[in-house]
Amino acid sequence: MLTLxxxxxxxxxxxxxxxxxYGDGLFETISCVQGKPRWxxxxxxxxxxxxxxxxxxxxxxxIVEQEIxxxxxxxxxxxxxxxxTRGDATRRGYAPSGDEKPxxxxxxxxxxxxxxxxxxxxxxxxxxxxxRNPLLAGLKHLxxxxxxxxQQRMTPDLDEVxxxxxxxxxxxxxxxxxxxxxxxxxxxxxxxxxxVEGVMRQLVLQSATACGLTARVGPMTPAGLAQAxxxxxTNIRLGVQPVTWFEGQAFPDQPFAARLQRHIxxxxx
Amino acid sequence: MLTLxxxxxxxxxxxxxxxxxYGDGLFETISCVQGKPRWxxxxxxxxxxxxxxxxxxxxxxxIVEQEIxxxxxxxxxxxxxxxxTRGDATRRGYAPSGDEKPxxxxxxxxxxxxxxxxxxxxxxxxxxxxxRNPLLAGLKHLxxxxxxxxQQRMTPDLDEVxxxxxxxxxxxxxxxxxxxxxxxxxxxxxxxxxxVEGVMRQLVLQSATACGLTARVGPMTPAGLAQAxxxxxTNIRLGVQPVTWFEGQAFPDQPFAARLQRHIxxxxx
Numbered sequence: 001m002l003t004l005x006x007x008x009x010x011x012x013x014x015x016x017x018x019x020x021x022y023g024d025g026l027f028e029t030i031s032c033v034q035g036k037p038r039w040x041x042x043x044x045x046x047x048x049x050x051x052x053x054x055x056x057x058x059x060x061x062x063i064v065e066q067e068i069x070x071x072x073x074x075x076x077x078x079x080x081x082x083x084x085t086r087g088d089a090t091r092r093g094y095a096p097s098g099d100e101k102p103x104x105x106x107x108x109x110x111x112x113x114x115x116x117x118x119x120x121x122x123x124x125x126x127x128x129x130x131x132r133n134p135l136l137a138g139l140k141h142l143x144x145x146x147x148x149x150x151q152q153r154m155t156p157d158l159d160e161v162x163x164x165x166x167x168x169x170x171x172x173x174x175x176x177x178x179x180x181x182x183x184x185x186x187x188x189x190x191x192x193x194x195x196v197e198g199v200m201r202q203l204v205l206q207s208a209t210a211c212g213l214t215a216r217v218g219p220m221t222p223a224g225l226a227q228a229x230x231x232x233x234t235n236i237r238l239g240v241q242p243v244t245w246f247e248g249q250a251f252p253d254q255p256f257a258a259r260l261q262r263h264i265x266x267x268x269x
Numbered sequence: 270m271l272t273l274x275x276x277x278x279x280x281x282x283x284x285x286x287x288x289x290x291y292g293d294g295l296f297e298t299i300s301c302v303q304g305k306p307r308w309x310x311x312x313x314x315x316x317x318x319x320x321x322x323x324x325x326x327x328x329x330x331x332i333v334e335q336e337i338x339x340x341x342x343x344x345x346x347x348x349x350x351x352x353x354t355r356g357d358a359t360r361r362g363y364a365p366s367g368d369e370k371p372x373x374x375x376x377x378x379x380x381x382x383x384x385x386x387x388x389x390x391x392x393x394x395x396x397x398x399x400x401r402n403p404l405l406a407g408l409k410h411l412x413x414x415x416x417x418x419x420q421q422r423m424t425p426d427l428d429e430v431x432x433x434x435x436x437x438x439x440x441x442x443x444x445x446x447x448x449x450x451x452x453x454x455x456x457x458x459x460x461x462x463x464x465v466e467g468v469m470r471q472l473v474l475q476s477a478t479a480c481g482l483t484a485r486v487g488p489m490t491p492a493g494l495a496q497a498x499x500x501x502x503t504n505i506r507l508g509v510q511p512v513t514w515f516e517g518q519a520f521p522d523q524p525f526a527a528r529l530q531r532h533i534x535x536x537x538x
Contacts, residue, residue, distance in 0.1 A: 001285075001359065003284055003285070005284055010284070011283060011284050011285070012281035012282065012283060012284060013281065013282060013283075013284045013289065014280060014281060014282075015272055015274055015279070015280050015281060015282045015374050015376070016270075016272070016280070016376070017289070018417075019289045020282065020286070020288045020289045020352070020354075020411070021296070021352070021411065021413070022292075022411065022413035022414060022416070022417050023291075023292035023411055023412050023413060023414055024413070024414060024417050027290070054414070054417075054418070055421060079361070081361070083289070083290070085289075090270065092348070092350070092378055092381065093381075093420070093444070094413060094416040094417045094419070094420040094443060094444060095417075095420035095421060095423065096417065096420075096421055105284050107284070107285070109361055112361065112362075128402075128404060129402060129403075129404075130400075130402070131399075131400020131401050131402040131405075131435070131463070132400050132401070132435040133397075133398060133399070133400040133415060133435070134398075135397060135398075135415075135418055136400075136414060136415070136418075141414055142289070142290065142291065142292055142414075143292050143412035143413070143414045144290070144291035144292060144293070144363060144412070145291060145292055145293060145323070145405060145410055145411075145412045146402060146404075146405070147291070147363040148287075148291050148293050148323075148363045148364075148365065149323070149404055149405075150363070151362070151363040151364035151365075152324060152364060152365055154364065166400070166401045166402070166435065166462075174363060175362070175363060193435075194400070
């Protein structure tokens with residue numbers, strides 16, 4: 001695995017980095033195909049929204065773009081992970097001094113092998129809930145213990161778990177966003193209080209009209225999924241992934257999920 | 270600043286540590302006086318509760334104790350920070366593999382100089398709220414963005430800010446626990462849904478009876494502080510710190526706070 005740390009090949013960072021001490025930073029996971037990162041401008045736009053929200057003064061987005069391009073070149077298919085932290089934490093305490101120098105880590109990972117389940121994708125409901133914080137909602141920040149605990153508690157027969165927040169509202173999967181289809185409506189949870197605004201979620205929402213659907217972003221509950229004709233999860237690695245089974249309920253036929261995937265592949269690749 | 274990483278002096282850790290990628294770990298900040306760590310057994314007991322809750326298989330607590338003793342020796346007064354992470358993250362994804370080797374970082378920091386404010390300690394109410402998650406409540410884990418954001422938004426005239434959770438309940442300061450006194454009652458918020466169970470909070474609760482107070486742990490609100498005779502915050506560095514001003518309200522006289530501090534110093538030092 002090749003890793004660039006502040007532009008230099010390496011595999012170590014300062015032990016007193018605020019990314020480690022407080023999770024004070026952001027990340028992106030970027031799909032690369034045929035030597036090129038896909039939807040890089042959407043990833044960098046989300047990164048910039050996060051930097052602004054955390055008041056994290058990182059301005060080398062152009063350099064990051066060059067480094068990602070360099071790592072992707074020559075790879076038929078890989079994932080690139082980008083981490084930006086606020087940098088040095090040798091001055092103790094939560095308050096940033098304001099003159100930290102951010103740390104950037106760009107690393108290239110092999111595309112993970114998909115589990116072979118004969119097309120099945122089984123999803124459960126996690127006992128781990130998501131805390132609500134509007135200041136952090138939507139961001140891909142480094143505080144991810146809730147997701148770690150959710151996946152730690154997943155049974156081996158499952159491919160993903162859906163998560164509710166502290167009020168019982170359905171929010172997302174542990175590593176994905178979630179959608180239902182009841183024609184003509186495409187529905188996904190609002191992420192004003194918690195959750196991550198995925199790049200693939202954004203692409204699905206932008207594709208709805210072209211695929212004959214009306215996108216709605218609003219409240220959802222796990223119980224409400226019983227009425228769904230289609231149920232799918234999305235992330236940059238899985239794309240639009242139909243859920244074949246959710247807590248005892250089967251979803252045998254998902255034509256809109258397939259149509260959305262085809263539209264995204266045809267339009268943005 | 271001397272730092273031991275897995276027992277060896279150093280200042281770098283692996284860039285692919287789960288502590289950095291997900292905040293998947295715990296920390297302790299230990300006060301050391303005259304070459305000795307104070308209340309180390311309470312710190313290590315909280316660490317062990319956190320390890321169990323995160324299912325983080327770290328068993329070298331005896332070695333940590335030796336390392337802390339070694340770093341404290343010869344220092345008249347210092348703070349030692351201990352971080353335990355789940356270790357290697359080269360296998361991508363939130364799910365722990367179960368065979369990670371935890372990373373331990375023990376570092377010695379100079380005792381921070383107190384701000385000179387002629388005995389004043391001014392506290393505000395933070396606009397940053399705390400998300401609720403019972404699985405993480407009470408732990409001193411590495412997901413601390415809410416505290417970073419709270420301190421980032423503190424105006425320079427303040428020494429600390431109190432924080433409410435997503436339901437409006439008063440929980441703690443950004444770096445401290447909070448108490449009120451209305452004789453005979455000593456009151457501090459329950460931390461079943463969010464917040465950190467501080468070692469100094471535990472010492473204050475254990476000292477209540479000896480200081481003529483009846484300890485109660487239960488719901489509190491910022492509005493309720495207007496009725497308090499005394500208001501103080503606690504952490505390992507500040508001890509029992511009387512609040513002299515909270516959002517326009519003055520607390521000129523705090524005899525119980527002083528009595529609790531004397532009792533803790535006399536009993537456990």
